[in-house]
Amino acid sequence: MRITGTSREELETYRDARLRSLLVHAYERVPYYRKLFDRHRLHPRHIRGAVDLELIPITTKQDLRGLPAHEILASGMNLARLLSVRTSGSTGEPFTIRRTWLEDKRQYLLRLRALRSLGMRIGDCKVSVGVVRPDDPNDRKLIGRTLRAFGINRSFRLDGLQEPEVVAARLRELRPAIITGMPGMLCRVADYLASSAGQPVRPRLLVVGGETLTPVMQRRIQQGFGVPVRQIYGSHEFPLLGWECGVSGQFHTCDDGAILEVLRDGQPVRPGEQGEVVATNLNAFAMPFIRYRLGDIVTRGDERCGCGQPFSTIGDIQGRAIDSFTLPDGRVIHPYQILTSLIAGADTWIRQYQLLQERRDRIVLRVIPVDGRVSDQVSRVERSVLPLLGPGVEFKVQLLDHIPLDPTGKFRPARSLVHPDSSGRPAAPFHG
């Protein structure tokens, strides 16, 4: 875990050794990977390190989801003793991720290291605002309890689905130095704080993760809490993939915990180019994720961070590929293509937005405006977006005073209700 003084070469040596032992383990003990390797006439000895990863076929969530636990878990694992995280998935298809207690703690320590590098100090009071799940009975929380006994763990969890004034009241009471959480939830609290006359909440550090942070969300959180917003990048399968570097503005990739590839059409993109994230978790042996397609779109960053630390970088995180919009003529556009064209001059009048593809031929921009005088802005936006979508696609701006969160507590700035393969039939009931 210690990274100070570690050279890039040492980091790569560690990473490649860890990858080789993961592959041997998965081949010998996880039936899914055994079959996958055999089918492609591949053996772990063919892989020297990250440089040979492309020999391994990519696995998707769909590949794993339909399989019984004994196919995707390492043999000899006691299912009853593993920790489990059940994800709803942005497509609404549930999926359970399992790890051992030790694996979970390794992931926790990597996150702690990231928070430390963002400015968290020992003894800081930390509040995370998120979806509060009941404790896993297999999680003995030894580390947390031990640290708490020494008075150096003061961390609290708040349910971010509560009304913003309830969350704000608790934050005023706790006065945390660190606040972490999902941007959508923190936005609601930030808006409340900005508009209420009570005591301000001023953490030293505010870190978001778990969903896409748009520039508008970033500005609202900054206004409400009075501190710059810092980001951590992870998912349920990969609790830590990256964290923001305070010096370069890029994200450090967690190279000693995961191998992150950025691919387009199966080929690695060059630094500065966008692609899809495919990742390998070096701390998941109970349920391995090897060359696993996450569905996020990111911009690949520099090979080495400019700050001198040994990590490679992610330039920028655009969001989920799953929310791409498929148009009637078959073109697939990333919602950010629409958003960048309209957000450029528009962020002074938009408090919050959500881009929603209701049907293949109808896209709606839901907007909570800053105030009521927006009719010029609405027609300007409609005029600028229509040419991008082409003929036959309707585009409307809808003014609202509230945009609900997903049932999972996430706020998704772009959503499509159209299944990619369907002819325009909504994929799921509409929660709006």
Ligand SMILES: [Zn+2]
């Ligand atoms: Zn850096």
